[in-house]
Amino acid sequence: xxxxxxxLKNIPANxxxxxxxxxxxxEIIASAHNLKETLNDVTAHAEILAIREAERRLANWRLEGCxxxxxxEPCPMCATAIINSRISAVYFGSYDTQFGALGSAMxxxxxxxxxxxxxxGIMENECDEILKRYFxxxxxxxx
Amino acid sequence: xxxxxxxLKNIPANxxxxxxxxxxxxEIIASAHNLKETLNDVTAHAEILAIREAERRLANWRLEGCxxxxxxEPCPMCATAIINSRISAVYFGSYDTQFGALGSAMxxxxxxxxxxxxxxGIMENECDEILKRYFxxxxxxxx
Numbered sequence: 001x002x003x004x005x006x007x008l009k010n011i012p013a014n015x016x017x018x019x020x021x022x023x024x025x026x027e028i029i030a031s032a033h034n035l036k037e038t039l040n041d042v043t044a045h046a047e048i049l050a051i052r053e054a055e056r057r058l059a060n061w062r063l064e065g066c067x068x069x070x071x072x073e074p075c076p077m078c079a080t081a082i083i084n085s086r087i088s089a090v091y092f093g094s095y096d097t098q099f100g101a102l103g104s105a106m107x108x109x110x111x112x113x114x115x116x117x118x119x120x121g122i123m124e125n126e127c128d129e130i131l132k133r134y135f136x137x138x139x140x141x142x143x
Numbered sequence: 144x145x146x147x148x149x150x151l152k153n154i155p156a157n158x159x160x161x162x163x164x165x166x167x168x169x170e171i172i173a174s175a176h177n178l179k180e181t182l183n184d185v186t187a188h189a190e191i192l193a194i195r196e197a198e199r200r201l202a203n204w205r206l207e208g209c210x211x212x213x214x215x216e217p218c219p220m221c222a223t224a225i226i227n228s229r230i231s232a233v234y235f236g237s238y239d240t241q242f243g244a245l246g247s248a249m250x251x252x253x254x255x256x257x258x259x260x261x262x263x264g265i266m267e268n269e270c271d272e273i274l275k276r277y278f279x280x281x282x283x284x285x286x
Binding site: 036037040041042043048051052055056059060061063075076077078079080081084085099101105106108111112 | 179180183184185186191194195198199202203204206218219220221222223224227228242244248249251254255
């Protein structure tokens with residue numbers, strides 16, 4: 001998760017600070033941060049970009065045995081992509097009670113009858129703080 | 144919807160036959176069919192590819208005033224991307240009781256408190272027939 005947070009140091013100021021890393025056999029095979037505004041692409045969430053990079057690298061859409069680390073609970077779009085890619089485990093930082101689709105707002109695993117393992121709240125305070133600072137800045141408050 | 148079905152004439156035989164078209168002011172601004180197997184990209188559903196194409200063309204991730212036509216009810220990944228892109232209406236053909244996320248298996252509009260308009264069952268018989276033939280072929284049956 002420290003590596004995920006390190007990714008966010010270089011994220012453009014107008015992007016919601018979310019980063020994702022995919023690990024296979026102890027090696028990082030893909031990493032990305034949110035680029036929705038920069039790319040004008042509503043699908044360019046960190047998790048989607050990392051999954052596409054890992055699949056390119058392995059020349060396979062099946063990411064069995066891979067683990068994904070992300071600082072915020074995935075939204076329904078990303079949770080579906082994660083499940084369909086057959087990633088084996090997700091480790092996330094902050095819970096998202098509004099849109100989180102791996103247990104908070106809903107649990108996408110139920111729709112897909114998925115065995116995906118999910119571990120939430122990893123370095124939760126640090127992850128919460130980063131998002132809180134971003135949203136305070138967006139509202140024009142002192143962070 | 145006839146134009147969507149025409150897209151499927153050229154789809155590779157191993158891809159689930161789903162196509163999508165995005166229309167703005169009466170003009171087709173993007174069209175795509177499923178390319179998951181071809182691209183080795185679990186996110187390469189017809190709707191996602193069409194949304195990304197439309198956003199590139201408009202240089203904007205906001206697709207307000209656009210309508211999306213697709214022969215199968217969108218999955219949760221695609222429904223989320225559609226809602227987040229602010230597309231105004233979706234017209235789909237076949238209902239998907241297993242994974243359809245615009246009313247059948249779930250309704251993603253509830254999570255996002257979305258005003259997206261949804262019209263299902265457009266040319267439903269023709270759309271059902273195309274999917275039925277594909278799955279029969281995949282099972283090795285005569286179609």
